[in-house]
Amino acid sequence: MTEPSDFTRHPIMANGYEQPFSITVPPEDLELLRKKLEVVTFPDEIEHADWDYGVPLAHMKRLVAHWKDGFDWRKAEGKINAFPQFTRDIDVDGFGTLNIHYVHQRSAVENAIPLLFIHGWPGHFMEARKIIPLLTASSPDQPSFHVIAPSLPGFGFSEAPKQKGFALTQYAEVAHKLMLALGYPEYVVQGGDWGYTISRKLTFMYGGKSVKAWHSNFAPVLFPSFWSNPFLFLAALVTPWTPAERAGLEHTKLFGENEMGYIKLQSTRPQTLGYALADSPVALLAWIYEKLMRWTDEYPWEDDEVLTWVSLYWFSRAGPAASVRIYCETMRAGELKSLTANRSSVPLGFSFFPKENFVVPKLWTRALGNVIYESEHERGGHFAAHERPEDLVSDVRQMFAKDGPAHGIVPGKSGYA
Amino acid sequence: MTDNNERPFKLSVSDEDLALLRQKLELARLPDELDGAGWDYGVPLGDIRRLVARWKDEFDWRKAEAEINTFPQFTRDIGIDGFGTLNIHYIHQKSSCSNAIPLLFLHGWPGHFMEARKIIPLLTSASPDYPSFHIVAPSHPGFGFSEAPRKRGFAADQYAEVGNKLMLALGYTEYVVQGGDFGQMVARKMAHTYGNKTVKAWHTNETIAKFPNFFSNPMLYLLALIKPLTPWERAGRERTAWIYKYGKGYFQEQATRPQTIGYNLADSPVGLLAWVYEKLVQWTDEYPWEDDEVLTWISIYWFSRAGPAASVRIYYEATQTGNIQDIYTWWSPIPLGLSFFPKELDVVPRVWARTIGNVVQESEHDRGGHFAAHEQPEALAADVRGLFAKGGPAFGVVRGKNGYD
Numbered sequence: 091m092t093e094p095s096d097f098t099r100h101p102i103m104a105n106g107y108e109q110p111f112s113i114t115v116p117p118e119d120l121e122l123l124r125k126k127l128e129v130v131t132f133p134d135e136i137e138h139a140d141w142d143y144g145v146p147l148a149h150m151k152r153l154v155a156h157w158k159d160g161f162d163w164r165k166a167e168g169k170i171n172a173f174p175q176f177t178r179d180i181d182v183d184g185f186g187t188l189n190i191h192y193v194h195q196r197s198a199v200e201n202a203i204p205l206l207f208i209h210g211w212p213g214h215f216m217e218a219r220k221i222i223p224l225l226t227a228s229s230p231d232q233p234s235f236h237v238i239a240p241s242l243p244g245f246g247f248s249e250a251p252k253q254k255g256f257a258l259t260q261y262a263e264v265a266h267k268l269m270l271a272l273g274y275p276e277y278v279v280q281g282g283d284w285g286y287t288i289s290r291k292l293t294f295m296y297g298g299k300s301v302k303a304w305h306s307n308f309a310p311v312l313f314p315s316f317w318s319n320p321f322l323f324l325a326a327l328v329t330p331w332t333p334a335e336r337a338g339l340e341h342t343k344l345f346g347e348n349e350m351g352y353i354k355l356q357s358t359r360p361q362t363l364g365y366a367l368a369d370s371p372v373a374l375l376a377w378i379y380e381k382l383m384r385w386t387d388e389y390p391w392e393d394d395e396v397l398t399w400v401s402l403y404w405f406s407r408a409g410p411a412a413s414v415r416i417y418c419e420t421m422r423a424g425e426l427k428s429l430t431a432n433r434s435s436v437p438l439g440f441s442f443f444p445k446e447n448f449v450v451p452k453l454w455t456r457a458l459g460n461v462i463y464e465s466e467h468e469r470g471g472h473f474a475a476h477e478r479p480e481d482l483v484s485d486v487r488q489m490f491a492k493d494g495p496a497h498g499i500v501p502g503k504s505g506y507a
Numbered sequence: 508m509t510d511n512n513e514r515p516f517k518l519s520v521s522d523e524d525l526a527l528l529r530q531k532l533e534l535a536r537l538p539d540e541l542d543g544a545g546w547d548y549g550v551p552l553g554d555i556r557r558l559v560a561r562w563k564d565e566f567d568w569r570k571a572e573a574e575i576n577t578f579p580q581f582t583r584d585i586g587i588d589g590f591g592t593l594n595i596h597y598i599h600q601k602s603s604c605s606n607a608i609p610l611l612f613l614h615g616w617p618g619h620f621m622e623a624r625k626i627i628p629l630l631t632s633a634s635p636d637y638p639s640f641h642i643v644a645p646s647h648p649g650f651g652f653s654e655a656p657r658k659r660g661f662a663a664d665q666y667a668e669v670g671n672k673l674m675l676a677l678g679y680t681e682y683v684v685q686g687g688d689f690g691q692m693v694a695r696k697m698a699h700t701y702g703n704k705t706v707k708a709w710h711t712n713e714t715i716a717k718f719p720n721f722f723s724n725p726m727l728y729l730l731a732l733i734k735p736l737t738p739w740e741r742a743g744r745e746r747t748a749w750i751y752k753y754g755k756g757y758f759q760e761q762a763t764r765p766q767t768i769g770y771n772l773a774d775s776p777v778g779l780l781a782w783v784y785e786k787l788v789q790w791t792d793e794y795p796w797e798d799d800e801v802l803t804w805i806s807i808y809w810f811s812r813a814g815p816a817a818s819v820r821i822y823y824e825a826t827q828t829g830n831i832q833d834i835y836t837w838w839s840p841i842p843l844g845l846s847f848f849p850k851e852l853d854v855v856p857r858v859w860a861r862t863i864g865n866v867v868q869e870s871e872h873d874r875g876g877h878f879a880a881h882e883q884p885e886a887l888a889a890d891v892r893g894l895f896a897k898g899g900p901a902f903g904v905v906r907g908k909n910g911y912d
Contacts, residue, residue: 122534122536125534126531126534126536129527129530129531129534130774131527131531131773131774131814132770132773132774133766133769133770133772133773133814133815133816133817134655134813134814134816134817135766136656136657136658136659136766136820137657137658137659138658138659139659139766142659143659143764143765143766143767143769143820143823144764144765144766144767144768144769144770145766145767145770146766147766150770250539251541252541252542253541253542253543254541254542254543254544254547347763348763348764349763349764350759350763351756351759351760351761351762351763351764352760352764354755354756354759354760355756355757355759355760356756357756358752358753358754358755358756359548359549359753359754359756359757359785360548360549361538361540361544361548361549361550361551361552361781362548362549362550362781362782362785363549363756363771364538364549365537365538365550365555365775365777365778365780365781365782366771366772366775366777366778366779366781366782367538367771367778368536368537368538368777369535369536369537369775369777369778370770370771370774370775370777370778372770372774372775373770373771373774373775373778375770376767376770376771377767377770377771380764380767408539409536409538409539410538411538411539412538412539415541415548418548
C-alpha cells in the first residue's frame with residue numbers, strides 16, 4: 091500500500107520526462123575503435139602459462155582479430171535495441187540530476203510483480219536479456235513480472251556522477267526513485283555482485299514500505315559473527331560441512347588468494363587503471379574477459395557474445411573508467427561493514443550456484459537476513475542470469491508462486507492474471 | 508674470467524617503433540575525472556593530458572636516447588640453470604682509480620638501469636678523500652634491454668644468479684652490491700647465497716623488515732619492545748601504513764594476474780604512462796619531476812626489449828615461489844649498510860632493520876623516497892662511500908680493491 095509520505099520523503103524533481111532510447115554509437119566512435127585495433131601491440135607470454143598469469147595470449151589475439159574484422163556492432167546494437175529502452179532524469183540528493191538509462195519491459199499480465207534487476211561489475215543492463223522474456227511471459231501456472239533493468243550511474247548508457255562520494259546510498263536512491271517514477275511504489279529486487287549490495291541497501295533504506303522482497307545469487311558472506319548471530323555462529327561451528335560446501339569453501343579461498351587484485355586496485359586507484367581502460371580496447375577486453383571466463387561455470391562464450399559485452403563498456407556513455415569508481419566510493423564511504431553487520435528483515439530468496447565467486451555454507455548465508463527461499467544448483471557461476479537463465483527464473487518464480495513463500499507480497503500485484 | 512661474449516650496445520629504437528608510438532598517442536582516448544579529484548583516485552587527468560601532449564608532439568626521444576648512450580653499455584649471454592641463455596644488457600662504467608671497488612647496482616620495478624645515471628659519475632670519480640667504484644648496472648631479465656625469461660619460475664635465485672655470473676664474467680671475482688625495491692630482494696638473496704664467496708658486502712635503501720622475532724633475535728626483540736619510536740620512525744610508520752592502505756593495488760594485481768595487466772601496458776602508452784607515473788610521484792619525496800624526465804623513464808619501459816608486460820612478472824614469480832615471505836630468512840654475515848629515507852615504502856624502526864643482516868652502518872635522512880639513487884644521489888653516494896671509506900666499517904672487504912689508488 092502506498093502512502094503519501096513515501097512520495098514526500100523522496101520527491102522526484104527535475105522534469106521527470108521519460109524519453110525512449112535506442113543505442114546508436116556514432117560512426118566516429120566505431121572508426122576510432124577500428125583504428126586502435128589496427129595498431130594493437132600484444133605482449134609476449136610465458137611458456138605454458140595457460141590461465142595462471144592472466145588471460146592467455148591466444149584468446150586475446152583471436153578476439154581482437156574478430157573484433158577488428160568480423161564482429162558486426164550494428165547487428166549487435168540492433169538486437170539490443172529490440173528491448174524497450176528509455177532514459178529519464180533522476181534527481182539525487184547532493185549530486186544534482188543524472189540521466190538514467192533503463193530497459194522497461196512490461197508483462198501482458200497487468201498485475202505482474204514489478205521486479206527491479208540490478209547488475210554489477212563488469213555486468214550491465216543486458217545481463218537481463220535472457221531472463222526478461224522468461225520473467226515477463228504470462229501463464230496461469232507461474233507468476234509474471236514487469237522487469238526494469240537500469241544501467242547503474244556510470245555504467246552503460248546512464249550518466250555518471252561528477253562529484254566525489256557517490257556511494258551505496260546514492261545508487262539505492264537512484265534505483266528507488268526510478269521505480270517510483272515508473273509508477274511502482276512497491277516492488278521486488280533481484281541482483282548479484284553490486285546488484286546484491288545495492289539491493290541490500292535498498293532493503294535497509296526502503297524495506298517494508300517499498301521493497302517487499304529480494305532475491306540474490308551472490309553474497310560475500312563471512313563466517314557468522316558471534317556478536318551479530320550467536321546462534322548461527324555456534325551452529326556453524328558444529329555443523330559438519332557437506333562435500334559440496336567444502337568444495338565451495340576451497341573455491342572461495344582460491345578466489346580470495348588469486349582473483350581479487352582487481353578489487354584492491356579499483357577500490358584504491360580507479361583513475362590510474364581507468365586510463366588504460368579508456369584508451370585501449372585490448373586492455374578493456376582483457377580486463378573484462380578474464381572475469382567472464384574465470385567467474386562462469388564452463389559457459390561456452392561465443393566471440394560475438396564476448397565482444398558485444400565488452401563493446402557495451404567501450405561505447406558506454408561515461409566511458410569504462412567511470413564504472414570502476416563504484417569500488418572506491420563504496421569502500422571509502424564505509425558502508426559495507428554496517429551493511430553486513432546488520433540483519434535485513436525483508437524476505438530474501440537465495441540461489442546457490444557452485445561456481446559463484448563466494449560459495450559458502452547455507453548456514454552462513456542465512457545470517458544475511460530473513461531467508462525464506464533457498465535453491466541449490468549443480469551448474470552455474472557468477473553471471474547467473476546470463477549463464478543459467480532458466481534456473482534463475484525458475485527460482486524467482488517459485489519464490490513468488492501461488493504456493494511460494496513470497497506469494498502476494500506486493501499488494502495487488504500477485505503476478506497472475 | 509672475461510670472455511669474448513661481450514658486445515658493445517647502443518640504444519637505437521627503430522623509426523617504426525617511434526612512428527607506432529606516435530600513432531597510438533594520436534588516437535589516445537582519455538577518461539573523465541571527478542570534480543576536485545586531485546590524487547584521491549589515482550593520477551590526475553591534467554597531468555596525463557599534459558604528458559601525453561608533450562610525448563606526442565614535443566618530447567625528443569632521439570635526444571634522450573643519445574644521453575643514455577653516453578653511458579658505456581654492453582650485452583652478453585648469460586646461462587641460467589634451468590632457463591637456458593639470456594642476453595643481458597648492462598652499463599659498465601669503470602673508475603680511473605685502478606683499485607676501485609666493483610659495485611653491482613640493482614634496480615627494481617618500475618625502475619631501470621638508468622636509475623644509476625646520477626650516482627655513476629659520483630661513485631666512479633677518483634679522489635684521495637673517498638673510495639671509488641667500478642659500476643655495473645644491468646637491466647634485470649625482462650627489463651630494459653635484457654632478454655626476458657621464457658619459462659615460469661624465474662625468481663630471486665635466478666636474478667641473483669644472473670647478477671653473480673655477470674660480475675664474474677666481467678672479471679670481478681669479489682664485489683659489493685647495492686639495491687632498492689626488487690634490487691633489494693636480489694641483493695639480499697645474493698648476500699645470502701654468495702656472501703663471503705663473491706659478494707663481500709651490500710647496501711640497501713629499502714629496509715624491508717618485521718618486528719624482531721624473540722627466538723632469532725632476542726636482544727633486538729627486547730630492544731624493540733622497550734625503545735620508543737623516534738618522531739622520524741613514527742612518521743615512517745604512518746607513511747608505510749598509508750602505502751599499504753592505498754598503494755598496494757598494483758602489487759596484488761601484478762602478483763596474481765601479470766598477463767592481464769600486461770595487455771594494458773603493452774598496448775596503451777597512456778595506460779603505461781599512468782601506471783608508472785603514479786609510482787614516480789607517490790613513491791618519491793616531492794621530487795620535482797620534469798616532463799621530459801618522466802617521458803624518458805616511461806619510454807625506456809615502452810621501448811624495452813621484452814615489452815613492459817614482461818617486467819611485472821617478477822611480482823608473480825616472487826610471490827609464487829615464496830620469495831616475498833622467505834626474504835626474512837636470507838640472513839648473511841657480510842657487512843650491510845642501510846640508508847633510511849623518509850618517503851620509502853617500507854620505513855621501519857632502526858631496531859627492526861637490524862634484523863636484515865649484519866648491519867654495520869645506518870644513515871638516516873630527512874629527504875628522499877623510494878628512488879633514492881635518482882632523488883638523492885649525493886646522499887646515497889655519500890652513504891655508500893662512507894661504508895667503504897678508510898676507517899669505514901667495510902673498508903677493504905674486496906681483496907686488492909679498497910677503492911683508493
